[in-house]
Amino acid sequence: MIGATGLSGLTAAQKAEVIYTQARSELTNRLWRAALGGEEDGAKGIGGETKLPMSLDALLSLLDERNGATSQTAAQPHLSTVEKEPDAPPRWDGQGQQGQAAPNGQHGYGPNAGYAGTLSAAAQRTGLPAAALATIVHAEAAKGSDGRWLPYSRNPRSSAAGLGQFLSGTWRGEAEREGTWLNGVARQQGWLNGHGKVKGEDRAALLALRYDPEAAIQATADYAKANLDALGRAGVTIGDGAQAIAQAAYLGHHLGRGDAIRFLKGGLDPDRARTLLNAQVGVANAGKRIAATGDAATAHRAWLLDYMGRNIRPERFDA
Numbered sequence: 001m002i003g004a005t006g007l008s009g010l011t012a013a014q015k016a017e018v019i020y021t022q023a024r025s026e027l028t029n030r031l032w033r034a035a036l037g038g039e040e041d042g043a044k045g046i047g048g049e050t051k052l053p054m055s056l057d058a059l060l061s062l063l064d065e066r067n068g069a070t071s072q073t074a075a076q077p078h079l080s081t082v083e084k085e086p087d088a089p090p091r092w093d094g095q096g097q098q099g100q101a102a103p104n105g106q107h108g109y110g111p112n113a114g115y116a117g118t119l120s121a122a123a124q125r126t127g128l129p130a131a132a133l134a135t136i137v138h139a140e141a142a143k144g145s146d147g148r149w150l151p152y153s154r155n156p157r158s159s160a161a162g163l164g165q166f167l168s169g170t171w172r173g174e175a176e177r178e179g180t181w182l183n184g185v186a187r188q189q190g191w192l193n194g195h196g197k198v199k200g201e202d203r204a205a206l207l208a209l210r211y212d213p214e215a216a217i218q219a220t221a222d223y224a225k226a227n228l229d230a231l232g233r234a235g236v237t238i239g240d241g242a243q244a245i246a247q248a249a250y251l252g253h254h255l256g257r258g259d260a261i262r263f264l265k266g267g268l269d270p271d272r273a274r275t276l277l278n279a280q281v282g283v284a285n286a287g288k289r290i291a292a293t294g295d296a297a298t299a300h301r302a303w304l305l306d307y308m309g310r311n312i313r314p315e316r317f318d319a
Contacts, residue, residue: 110147111146115137131314132245136312166210166223191206224252243312
């Protein structure tokens, strides 16, 4: 059963913040695409797909039509509208600071213990370690000041949304891919046409599911498994431990499958690396990093490996 918090679970101020966040993110998304020369989804675009922004009506419908909060979703979620810091990746928490993986060096799920059941179910279904899935979600999700993952987060510089920060096109692709958890939901809801593609009139409802914690976690697991399989087919050797699995899966989630393969098999070309680094740390900071290292590919690699070293740490989610 998909769990979500209804509008009745939000205060008037939080309802207003949902509206403000969506309107603001759609505007800044257009501005950011223009700054990147028309790339709709900045650092996470895959294959030049057309991505459809989630409509405000769909988000409000998601909140309004479902009844009852589950233990996985806080009854009073904090909705962040804070811009990212200049040198931080595109994740925000309630204090405008980059989130850290497990506050105060704690182990286990801490304030996110309510998600343990869904993470365990997704791990059993896909054969991936639950701790690896947890650290991917932790690296992607916006967080409150206590480290709590915020299901209603939206990246104002792309269409990425929810705990998994899925782009619109990637989410739609997972719904259309045979055998995924999301594909099962889409078929059950009648959102797919006879060719297995999402119907135009149902895209908004599908995209709204990115804000559902269970859907986001299950889709993260399916996407991680598909990316790991693709890396293996491409000749990339991946270790058996949770750390190696999490890092390889995160590269696929963060960069997209094609760029992840190129990153691991020799490196990105300088133009692509510059575009990605610009989107992650801003043009000014990217320029400084490139000047310091001598080329864009090296600068981007150094930034991403450093970020992964600090944040992709599944041991922090061991019980």
